[in-house]
Every structure is written in C-alpha cells, then in structure tokens.
Amino acid sequence: MSKNYYITTPIYYPSAKPHMGHAYSSIVADFFARFKRIDGYNVFYLTGTDEHGLKIQKAAEGKNQDPLDFCNEISKTFKDLSETLNLSNTDFIRTTEKRHHKSVQNLWNILEKKGEIYLSKYSGWYSISDEAFYLEDDIEEKNGSKVAKLSGSSVEWIEEESYFFKLSKWEDKLLELYENNKKFILPKSRKNEVVSFVKSGLKDLSVSRKSFSWGIKVPTNNDHVIYVWLDALTNYMSALNYPDTKNSLYKNFWPADLHLIGKDILRFHAVYWPAFLLAADLPLPKRIYGHGWILSGDEKMSKSKGNILDPLEIINEYGLDPLRYYLLKEVSFGNDGNISKDKLISCINSDLANNFGNLCQRVLTFTEKNLSLTVPNKVNFLDDDLNILNNFSNNYDKLMDYIDNQNINSYMNFIVDQMFLANKYFNDQEPWKKKNDFKRLNTIIYTSLELIRKIAILLYPVIPYSSLKVLNIFNINEKKIKVDTIKNNQYLENGMKINKINILFNKVE
C-alpha cells in the first residue's frame, strides 16, 4: 500500500498583504511536506486564500472595486509568496473558485437535509464600529445610550434571520474525541484551552448572514450567505474534489493528516470543523496543530511600533534559506517566537556559514587538493569513523518520531549536533597530517563526505535550495533524495567524480 500524507496551511485572508505569520505557517508546512516526500510518501500539500466575508466586501468597496477583482489582486500576492518561499505545495485553492462553491454547497445541503441546520433568529447588542455582538453584561448605559464597556462604542439591538448549526448537540462527542485521541490537538497546552471551552458549554452556531452578500449563497435560500468559517474550512476537502468522494484525490488524502494553523484560529479548527464533519458523517482530520506567533523583539508586530519585518524584505536582504532555517530552528515550535535582524544574522553566521558552510568548504577543498575531487577508494572504517557515522542509523527511529509529533526543535537540534560533531571529527582526525597514510586519509575523507551527505539530506526539508546545492556535489538530485539513505554509511560510490561548489552561505558582516 502506498503511503499518503495530506497537510494543509490555513487559507489566508487577503484583506491585506502577506506578513511574517503567513510565511511562517507556510514554511513549517513545507518542512513537513518535504520531509514526508523524501520519506517515500505521496504528499498533498495545500495552501490558498479565504476570500469571502464582510471585511473583504468592505475593503473592495473602499477601493471602489468589484470584490472578485480585489481578491484576484491580493490572492496573487499570496500565490507569489508561495513561489518566493519555495513552497512545494501541490495546489493553491481560492474560496472564490467554482470547485469550492460546489463543495461548500454540497456540505450545506447534507447538513440541512440531516436536520443539523435550522432557520431561526439571531439577536443581540451589536456594535457596527467593532463589528461585534456583545452580551448584556458587556454593555452599559452612558448618556442615555447603550455602549460597549470595552470599546465604549455605541451598540444597537439587532435581530436578524439566520440559519443555525446544532453545535450544542456535539459537545459530548467532541469531548470524547479529545479524550480518546490525545494528540488530536497539539500542543497540549492549546488542547486544554479547547477542552475547557467545550466543557463550558456550546451554543448553536449561526452559520449564515443576511447583512452582506459577498460569499457563497445558501443553496435553498439565496437571501443568505454561508458563514465564512463553514465556507473556509471546507476548502480542505474542495481541493480533493469533494463532493466526488470516489475520485482518487479524495480517496487517497482525506482525512487530512495535519491541519497546521496559528493559535488564533484554533477554535474553528478544533471545535467547529470536527463538529461539521461529525454532523455530515465525514471522516475527521487526524491532527490540528496550533503554532505560535512570530514576534518582533518581544512585541507583536504592528505598524505603529514600526517593528514590522516583511518576509519579502528579509528574503531580499538575507536570502530565503536563512529565513527558513531561522524560523524552524530558533522558534520553539508551538510557542511564540522572536525574530530580529540581529538574531537572524547571528544565526546565519554561526550555524550556516561558520558551521555547516565551512564544513563543506574545508572538506571539499581538501578532497580537491588530495584526491582531485573523487570519492576515495579503499575505505577502512575505524571506531572513530563508525561512532559518528552511526549516529544517523542509531537515531533514525527517533527522528521519524520527532516528525510525527511535530517536534521540529528536536529534529533541528539533532542536525546541529551532527554539524558540530562533523567539524570536530575533521579536526580531531587531522587529515592534513596523514598524507603519508593514504588508507587512513582516504577513510577520513570518505567519512567526512558521508557526513556532509547525511546532514544535507536532513536539511533538505529545512533549506531546500542550499541542501540541493550540497547534494549536487554527489550528483544527488531532488528526486533521488531518500531519507533512509542516511542509515547507509557507504552510499557514496568509490572513485566517483564529485563536483565542487562555491561558498554555500556568505557571512553577514
């Protein structure tokens, strides 16, 4: 049986240009997608844009534009970002596409037919400027009019006809799901939040709006537009040609293995989405991972603070792979992380240039001078060689486990440890003093080349461009990369001609 893996990013809301948070989600997802591919999986990696809703409609009106034209423009910036980030996504879905409309309306019809959706009235105190409803407790009387305590903006009583989804009905089933499937929501701290939220009681969810029109129409009542989250979440199935559940994409890839999302949209994915699917009697995704935010310094990036780090600017200045490497290694995955130029530069110089880049350089130059760029023959491993080479086979299962638990940091730590050890190995073996002992010299070089190969393979999901440059030394192209070859200590063919490379990472002064 072939192994399949389906991973998704959130679909991004294109009310403004992409920022570091979008880049982060996408890069992390790309890391897993690429890893699974070199581990022999068929991978479907989906990203896209979520284009409906009042905000978009208003933003378009503000620019005197048709909403779709407006979305076309901004969606393209997200698509461009995918290219810039070197994402290996299989598809890019937009909720304004026909295939998605069909999919959402189908899901709606099922839910309505099953009696999971009913027509009623939504009412409450609404603040137009806050775009939010408030509870009785959250408003107060001021100068004779009702205002929201938090914002002080005036509220009015609004009643609107709306369809409701019977969310309350699924409370126990959801709790059961979280209980039986301990890793359905990760990290654990976020799971606790969701559980306590559901335990506190679920109310039925309003899933249609009459107050604006930019969205997918309720099939049985065109006065209503389907609630953006019911719309948006369904994208994960639309891309697999749902409602055609017989086609190979759907059959191979649904349910998703991993919905990777930011912590701010956890509830929609961990509560509403499984409830919709349960109600429609469809299989549930296997895992929801809510990652943290990328902060600038210690603060949330914001225009007023002037501390926004635009991913495109960073990439222009320092390159893509350094950014990818930084986000994956330096951010404690699951928690909020920091990025600053100083930290990025320090990371580039010490890890990429001085450590790994220089390792490649010293070994290759040495091979050039002493073996005319060929893989040595007559290799005879001693314990010193095997000790370090075997780290990869000895820790192989652990590495797989890290990936399956989204333990990116342990994975990265392993790589960094091997970089240090490889440099130390080369240092301790002092091949420059072994010019009279060819057998030993050859073995040291062979071992060093193997170490570079193994490290580069593990780095492929992290920094694909740079990894491929390194692997090209050994004529290993992208299609030939298989992660399990890191268990092989003699993958490199004796006598094979190898290719020189330029400086891999330039230091930033």
Add this chain to the structure above:
RNA sequence: GGCGGGGUAGCUCAGUUGGUUAGAGCGCGGGACUCAUAAGCCCGAGGUCAGUGGUUCGAUCCCACUUCCCGCUACCA
C-alpha cells in the same frame, strides 16, 4: 473573576517519571592547531533552576501559599 500554561546562565531556550559537580547555542575570557568563509577544535568564567513553607534520607523537578508574565473565557477572522 474562572480555567490553563509559564518564570532555569548576559541573551534564546532544552531538561529533570525526585538522587552524586543543572545543560546547549549565541555572547565573553584564555589556549593549542592550520584543511577551511581569521572558519573549526580545546579549556574557562557565569545560575541560591521566581520567593516562602511543606512532604521526603534527599526537590530545580511533588504539594500549598505568594508574586510576576502569558493564553482561553464563542459568532471580526
């Protein structure tokens, strides 16, 4: 307010199912080497593991309290 998470070296973070000298990277000080992007390697300085009390032969790790930080507490997404 309620529920949850957290406060570990100058900085960013690991870790301990309780057990002799608490870890890594970066930064800092010193040393030996020279294949290499003056990179790499070795050695070192630096922590009352937030505070107080308790359980225990023994707590950074368990319990209680105190204090500080953060998240969630539903229909903007």
